[in-house]
Amino acid sequence: MIVEYIRYEMKTHSADELVAAYGQAAEHLRAAPECLAFDLARCVEEPNRLILRIHWASLEAHMQGFRKGPCFPPFFAAIRPFVGEIAEMRHYEETDVRWQR
Numbered sequence: 001m002i003v004e005y006i007r008y009e010m011k012t013h014s015a016d017e018l019v020a021a022y023g024q025a026a027e028h029l030r031a032a033p034e035c036l037a038f039d040l041a042r043c044v045e046e047p048n049r050l051i052l053r054i055h056w057a058s059l060e061a062h063m064q065g066f067r068k069g070p071c072f073p074p075f076f077a078a079i080r081p082f083v084g085e086i087a088e089m090r091h092y093e094e095t096d097v098r099w100q101r
Contacts, residue, residue: 001036002056007088010048013081018050021078028075029054034061059091 008018022040029035036055043049056062066072 001094002059002062003092003094004052004054004056004062005088005090005092006052006054006086008050008052008082008085009087010050010082010085012085015042015047015050018079018082018085021082022052025075025078028071028078032066032069032071032075033057034065034069056091062091 010018019040019042026038029038034057036057038052038054040050040052043051054062056066
């Protein structure tokens with residue numbers, strides 16, 4: 001499994017607009033078999049900063065499966081206005097260091 005982190009720094013649009021756009025885009029992530037989970041979090045100290053975390057089956061599943069599949073065009077159409085506000089977009093592998101209550 002791969003975790004994609006997309007960090008947004010909102011300058012042109014509001015954070016609420018981004019949340020609403022991902023509310024629409026979420027149905028296309030849920031429909032994609034390559035996507036295992038996702039969540040969008042807003043920074044408490046700087047509410048114009050948000051992080052989207054998407055769990056993909058693999059890097060290839062994301063880049064080849066989802067990006068070239070039928071769910072990507074409507075997903076991207078919903079979030080396209082916000083692409084310029086992406087500060088970072090990277091894929092990470094999880095480690096064994098974790099804990100949850």
